[in-house]
Amino acid sequence: MFDSFVSQTNLLERTIRRSRSRLSNLKSILKLPVDDHAKETSDIESTLEKTDVNHLMEIFVGTPPVKQLVAIDTASDNIWTQCLPCINCYEQNQPKFNSRNSLTYNVLRCDSPQCKALGRSIRCFEDTHKCEYEVTYFDDSTTSGDLALETFIIGNTLLPNMVYGCSNANKGQFDINNAGVIGLGHGPLSLVSQLDHLIGGKFSYCLMNWIDRNTKSKISFGANANVYGHGTVSTKLFAKSINLYFVALEAVTVENTRILFKSVTKSIEGKKDVVNEGNMMIDVGSILSYLPIVVYQELENAFKSVIQAIPLQNPLGDFKLCYKNSSIIITQIPRIIFHLAGGANLALTSENTVVQYEDIICLGILPDNDVAVLGQFLQMNYLIGYDLKKGRIFFKSTDCSTQQII
Incomplete structure (x- = not known):
């Protein structure tokens, strides 16, 4: 339940605004090519938590691992969290990932196949050859930063060399509870595509009622x-x-x-x-x-x-x-x-x-x-x-x- 009529009204207005913006921008990505993938060998599960506007999946990033709660998105194929040091980060109520503290963080070069898979989202600089991504979401929010390889832990599964966006510049409407985004689309850099050799293109989720508070569900991959x-x-x-x-x-x-x-x-x-x-x-x-x-x-x-x-x-x-x-x-x-x-x-x-x-x-x-x-x-x-x-x-x-x- 909500604490007051004001909080309910504010939430509803945000819901309307977010839905309107997302709808208008979803239409702009409907003419891109399709990718294909491989076979199933493993099972992966993680916790799903509800906030006012998102369902957040629990992952651990880096070595040593840092817990991050990130919004699942079936209309996105990028994985990113906010990173320190930040140029322009939005406020979040969980610790930001510091790439300098991770032993397994490795920025990709512009000529890498993973960087080229970004397509229109790529940004490269001749002096450093460092691959950077820039994504605009359906509510016109934007995120950008380094594209890197990093180790994830999802549930009990260790996942090395995941293609990951270390975001140090963001603007727009981002939820304070949300450290980033897990793209579940079928593009080449989505979580589903990167894990295809383990999960065989299978995933499931269960979305809780929007007024539920302090409840959790799960998101599953594979069998x-x-x-x-x-x-x-x-x-x-x-x-x-x-x-x-x-x-x-x-x-x-x-x-x-x-x-x-x-x-x-x-x-x-x-x-x-x-x-x-x-x-x-x-x-x-x-x-x-x-x-x-x-x-x-x-x-x-x-x-x-x-x-x-x-x-x-x-x-x-x-x-x-x-x-x-x-x-x-x-x-x-x-x-x-x-x-x-x-x-x-x-x-x-x-x-x-x-x-x-x-x-x-x-x-x-x-x-x-x-x-x-x-x-x-x-x-x-x-x-x-x-x-x-x-x-x-x-x-x-x-x-x-x-x-x-x-």
Whole structure:
């Protein structure tokens, strides 16, 4: 729970601003090439912690190892933490990694294959030949620093020679609880790609409810990332561009109203969106979710037809549909199901579909005419497993607060 209405309002405003910025910038990376990888031999697990806006994975960096909590991001392929000495570091509430104290830290040269894999993010200087990276994120935050090889420990697994960004210059919106980012995309420098020889393209996570505090979940790689058992559903996973994941949304049901997916926009390849190409990005970094305007409008109309109350005339921020919160309204929240290709139905609860704060409740799905996004709220309390080799993604309804490493 939040301490005050002010803190709730500030958090919600940050949520709206972050989602809006991320959405507009996600669209700029949809035309990059795809990479491919190898075979599974090991299992790796780590703790996942919840903050107001991120889910943080525990890793240890360097020799001697330094604990760092870093935000997982399925739409990124870079790994970095803030480093000392800093030129311009944001405030964080955990110790910053000092590369000068690590026996295994080794800056890469510009002519190294790892540096060249940065693509557009590379910065090189003729006098030093030192490789530097520079990345701009979806909320327009930027990070830059040295690209190096470093030893990681994730769970009980020692991982030498990981390609790692030692960030000494950052600007923008960064969470004080967050020491950096772990990219889980499928680009060549992501954690998933670097560990491919160990995990075979498999990883899973379980996102806790956004209002949960002091709870932990887990993130798994390799065989332990297999999601199975009663209630598990799966659908085809599309790996478009260098680091983005898509699923195929066929329809949305609101109570007894079925709404077919349709869009007036073009897909990445320049053709009309069709289900079998993958039409909805799955993104752990986008807090809210988005649907094409024509689909959203039908969803909103169906939502309003179920709730016997008058919507607020001036919804907060980007939210389109809000109500005065009450116990009666809560009981009227309609059941929403996302129908994915192959019969994978995601039955969502009110915790997934509406945002509550103080005396207002809003539909947590918004319209956009360029891209559909399955964001963090709709993923909450699902154990979600990716199998990049088989091109499948698995969903299992789960109380994520109980999914801890034992």
